[in-house]
Amino acid sequence: MTPSYDALLGLSTGDSFGAQFFVPDNREHLTARQLPPGPWPWTDDTEMACSVHAALTERGEVDVFDLTHAFANHHDFDRGYGPAANRLLRLVREGGDAPALAAALFDGQGSYGNGAAMRVAPLGAAYADDPARAVGPATATAVITHTHPQAVAGAVAVAVAAAYAVRARTEPTTPEGFLGAVLALTPDGAVRRGIAEAVTLLGVADHRTAAQLLGNGRLVSAADTVPFALWAAARNLGDYPSALWETVSAGGDVDTTAAIVGGVVAAHTGAAGIPDAWLAAAEPLPDWAFPEPGGVAGPRGRAVLRPEPVAFPEVEWTSEDWQRVRTRDREPGAWYRYTREGVLHLGRDGDEVFAVLVRAVRGRFRPAAAVVETDPGRAVPADPAGELAGLLRAL
Numbered sequence: 001m002t003p004s005y006d007a008l009l010g011l012s013t014g015d016s017f018g019a020q021f022f023v024p025d026n027r028e029h030l031t032a033r034q035l036p037p038g039p040w041p042w043t044d045d046t047e048m049a050c051s052v053h054a055a056l057t058e059r060g061e062v063d064v065f066d067l068t069h070a071f072a073n074h075h076d077f078d079r080g081y082g083p084a085a086n087r088l089l090r091l092v093r094e095g096g097d098a099p100a101l102a103a104a105l106f107d108g109q110g111s112y113g114n115g116a117a118m119r120v121a122p123l124g125a126a127y128a129d130d131p132a133r134a135v136g137p138a139t140a141t142a143v144i145t146h147t148h149p150q151a152v153a154g155a156v157a158v159a160v161a162a163a164y165a166v167r168a169r170t171e172p173t174t175p176e177g178f179l180g181a182v183l184a185l186t187p188d189g190a191v192r193r194g195i196a197e198a199v200t201l202l203g204v205a206d207h208r209t210a211a212q213l214l215g216n217g218r219l220v221s222a223a224d225t226v227p228f229a230l231w232a233a234a235r236n237l238g239d240y241p242s243a244l245w246e247t248v249s250a251g252g253d254v255d256t257t258a259a260i261v262g263g264v265v266a267a268h269t270g271a272a273g274i275p276d277a278w279l280a281a282a283e284p285l286p287d288w289a290f291p292e293p294g295g296v297a298g299p300r301g302r303a304v305l306r307p308e309p310v311a312f313p314e315v316e317w318t319s320e321d322w323q324r325v326r327t328r329d330r331e332p333g334a335w336y337r338y339t340r341e342g343v344l345h346l347g348r349d350g351d352e353v354f355a356v357l358v359r360a361v362r363g364r365f366r367p368a369a370a371v372v373e374t375d376p377g378r379a380v381p382a383d384p385a386g387e388l389a390g391l392l393r394a395l
């Protein structure tokens, strides 16, 4: 299993565990440090992290346009999303312009919540070789829903922490060394100042004191959530249960603080660091978090073997239409299609027939180049340009 999987399992188990402490009857379990009775359902933190893990598994990197649609398509109102996220994801699913919607949240400030940080550990865990390389993809996935600079900084800090946590499997570190390395890659602002303060508090024995100074997620902002979560992870990097008990004992937004801590710590310990009793109580991860490499939406055709340029028609899609083209479910037996990094792939019978490069120009999407299969052993259209024109005009 990959470090991203370890981080996802740690994140979902932490999320499920933490959410149990919103249940008043479970308070006494907290005092006694006894596991609350299962099953523990996971929440929005895990649902979004599953989309991140699926996107990463499928492509080896994250395609923002496709991840946006994964968030929207898997969005389940009953998983505890905040009101702004519920509305945003519903509008995207209905064909809305995702970047414009995200930027318009909170009177145009963008969301500064902890929702970008809560889902990012599986992404960061893929960058242990060079944690600085996690900054770009963490930023790109954050702004899908959270455009405020401090929400982005929180996501960057958690992603980088997950990367360093994996690296610490082979390069032992100290809490100060670990958190200092995260600090060095965190953008300026309130989150960074909080992490700097967390470094000075690593020797503080009482999590309540640390949470008072750093915040515990009660305000659900990234700045109020990430510094404390990384403080708890840094102090307990080798001990998943201790990290999680310390985290939830501080109260606040406990599913999210526990999701962040669980993701970062399990990136270090691996799935083996999560006790069996915890895994047995936590809701299992959904199958869709584990696509075959090369196909989030199910089996895909084999790539074009002998591509030749082909004429393409003058067609144009609005942003909404293009999103519909990308997300509409494939009908069995018909032409399949999917997009990857701006290329629309069209095929049938297990083979790709056309690949069409699509470019966005002033909010409109148009074909910019196209190739057709010409290998005699594959499905080769008799009139390629005519066939492609018919297909694209029908989308």
Ligand SMILES: [Mg+2]
Pocket: 043, 044, 045, 079, 080, 255, 256
């Ligand atoms: Mg949640």
